[in-house]
Amino acid sequence: MTSNLDTTRASNGDRTRAKRFMTDFLPAMAAYVVILVVVVLFGGLDGNSPARFVWAVLPIIPLAWVIWAMARHLRRIDELQSRQTYQGLSIGFGAAMLAAVTAGFLGIAGLDMRLGGWVIFVVGMLGWAVGQAVLAGRNG
């Protein structure tokens, strides 16, 4: 039996937590995109200047901000959501480790693995996102 009391609309607390996360997360991502564009345009990454290495790691600064936003979000969410997040992160970590070992073996076999770091990153993030989405979907 269902009734209008069984609506699945988000609670005020859910909306507040989501809004706070976006307030932390969106400026960090915007800063990342801006710095990435600046680095690509002016960093001279394909040149010979030693400064290109400094330019190359500049996007790490806003990424640290993104991690800080995630950490704050983890402190705000409730016990079930934390558990889902940690389980999702575990799945992502496992996927990233599998990708790293695969890339390692392919490198040993002679495959050019210059983009291996990016492959590991993407596989890990996808593993986290898909894993957490499945877990969250299960709990409605």
Place this chain on the structure above:
Amino acid sequence: MRNHLRALRVARGWTQAVLADELDVSRQTINALETGRYDPSLPLAFALSRLFEQPIESIFDPEPARPNVPQGR
């Protein structure tokens, strides 16, 4: 763990979102509790007990988990 959470909530005329705000948890957590997919922590179980003014053992039934998803959803 089976529980009578949905009946208690409906008896008060609350939506899952209202109960979630009362307990400062997500609506998703309330849904997972009601459907037997998630067992609460001890602090959350005590919070529910205080809110509904009933002992924990009258809200939760320590039977093996059997999802009690309401019909027609």
